[in-house]
Amino acid sequence: RKEVEQDPGPFNVPEGATVAFNCTYSNSASQSFFWYRQDCRKEPKLLMSVYSSGNEDGRFTAQLNRASQYISLLIRDSKLSDSATYLCVVSAGFQKLVFGTGTRLLVSP
């Protein structure tokens, strides 16, 4: 079983739609949680950190449920430029990051 599991998608949505991604993690010692975005053939870039209280950054909202070991990302009012792979990432400390396989999002006009 992978340490971080995500639905690989692709999720095909029209512009303006709301889309949600979920992931689960198996290491209960995980302390830090992130969503990274990766464009085709590019490096991953931090989208946002995820906190137990939930956090929002513009159209993006992330939630963490430590009891269920579950992380979510909600994207509202999808833009064409949101098309990318979204990587769920956990860390047990300030050391290695453990990535999910990524969820591919395709936003169409």
Next chain:
Amino acid sequence: DTGVSQNPRHKITKRGQNVTFRCDPISEHNRLYWYRQTLGQGPEFLTYFQNEAQLEKSRLLSDRFSAERPKGSFSTLEIQRTEQGDSAMYLCASSMTGLETQYFGPGTRLLVL
């Protein structure tokens, strides 16, 4: 540009050859990480340095792989006797002690023929 840089960006080699990649982290970052990413997968951790000390190595890092960070600045990753299964994107990231965020370089894409 003060981000993480990696060279070369692309490398094509024949099976059995040795290859070496270089990573230059963000200048004030004392932590440096190497990851490997294959098609359709997320990056997988290979190894990490704090200053010049290599503090953790993944089981993925076979004895054909060696990484160094001799002066606590740039790092090299060498693969000896390359195999076709080594074909992947090799990503370097850096961070500062006490801060969670790792910043990734553009990667070196390796193809072993």
